Amino acid sequence: MTISVLTIPQSFVDEITQHSLEDYPNEACGIIAAESGKPCNLYRMRNVEASPYRYSMDPKELYLTYKDIEQDHNWEVYAIYHSHTHSEAYPSATDVRLATWPEAFYILISLKDKKNPVLRGFKILDSKIEEAEIVIEE
Numbered sequence: 001m002t003i004s005v006l007t008i009p010q011s012f013v014d015e016i017t018q019h020s021l022e023d024y025p026n027e028a029c030g031i032i033a034a035e036s037g038k039p040c041n042l043y044r045m046r047n048v049e050a051s052p053y054r055y056s057m058d059p060k061e062l063y064l065t066y067k068d069i070e071q072d073h074n075w076e077v078y079a080i081y082h083s084h085t086h087s088e089a090y091p092s093a094t095d096v097r098l099a100t101w102p103e104a105f106y107i108l109i110s111l112k113d114k115k116n117p118v119l120r121g122f123k124i125l126d127s128k129i130e131e132a133e134i135v136i137e138e
C-alpha cells in the first residue's frame, strides 16, 4: 500500500495553529493552495457555523478563493484544514460525509490539549480514511 505524503512548510503549520487558537473554542477552517504540488498559499476561511462542533465555509468566500486559486493563479487546492477543539485530530463521521475533494488532503488539528496541538493529515476517498505521512519543511 502506498502512503500519501503531505508536505507542508513550518510557517503554514504555525499559521494553522495560530488560526485555530484564535478561533477557539470554535472550529477554524482554511484552504492551502499549491503550485505544481508545492504548497504556496494559505487562505484562512470563516467558519459560518461559528461552532465548537462543526464548520462550514461561506459559499461565496469559497467560490472567490477557489477562483483565486484555480483561475487567477493556476494553482490547485492542496489541502483543507480545520480544527477539532474537543476531539482527536481525526475525521469525524460528518467530515467524511462532507469530504468533497478526493484529490486534496484533509488536515486536522486537535486543540483538545491546547498546549500541545496535534496535527494530522488524511486523504478521504469514497468514505475511506487514509492517513498521510506529514513532512514539515523549513
Ligand SMILES: [Zn+2]
Pocket (backbone or CB within 6 Å): 082, 083, 084, 091, 092, 095
Ligand atoms: Zn471535523
